[in-house]
Amino acid sequence: MRLHRLRFQLWCLVVRARLRRHGMALRVEAAGRPCAFGLPRLELTTGARGGTLTLRLGEHVHLGRAMVLEVLTGADATLACGTATRFGAYGRVQLLGGTISLGEAVDVRDLCLLKARGTIDVGDRVVLSRAVNVHATERVTIGAHAGIGERTTIIDSDHAADGSATPHLEQPLLVAPVEVGANVNVGANAVIVRGARIGPDAVVAAGSVVTAGEHPGGWLLAGAPAKPRRALQEEQEFPGSRSTVPRP
DSSP states (O other): OHHHHHHHHHHHHHHHHHHHTTTOEEEEEESSOOEESSOOEEEEEOOSSOOEEEEEEOTTOEEOTTOEEEEETTSOEEEEEOTTOEEOTTOEEEESSOEEEEOTTOEEOTTOEEEESSEEEEOTTOEEOTTOEEEESSEEEEOTTOEEOTTOEEESEEEOOOSSSSOGGGSOEEEOOEEEOTTOEEOTTOEEOTTEEEOTTOEEOTTOEEOSEEEOTTEEEEETTEEEEEESSTTEEOTTOSOEEOOO
């Protein structure tokens, strides 16, 4: 335990020194010292000078092997991890002037990518399965107890595509917040794009593409684009319809 504390303190000193070269400050608020196979490797993306990197770590936070923490200099950025939150191996956290807030007992498994220019807000006891990608230019919210399947992508922005010869990355960036409700179960290889709002207790079938708009809670969503296929409970009314759908 003492060795963990000393290693973490040394890591903080090294990170603080590297940030200081870019006029950036480090603020650490730790309820305990994280358990780690190895502390994160810091990668700096050079922007302006100044800014503050804030790390808020609850008790019993576990940092995975070969984890990378990428920080944009010249911007304020925050990584907040609740008690017993756990990162798997080979993950990458990109703080490009944004905030990543993880609740208690969040399980971020191997090879996950969390990228924030805006805010990523993840509730308690969420599971982000292997190789999940979450990108927030404005805001991505994932409710408590949700499960996100392997290789799923959740992204709140994309570039317009108007069929012209204008290069794709020079097209306007379109942004709209994404919300995944509490206790939503997302199958593997799904894609959830800008403007999607999924109600609580829904199930998203593997390989589905969830597009912008309201998607009812308590329903199975499937397809590309995903549509409500059936209610998951008896006699649940479809929004906007007078009919009810019996449970099969």
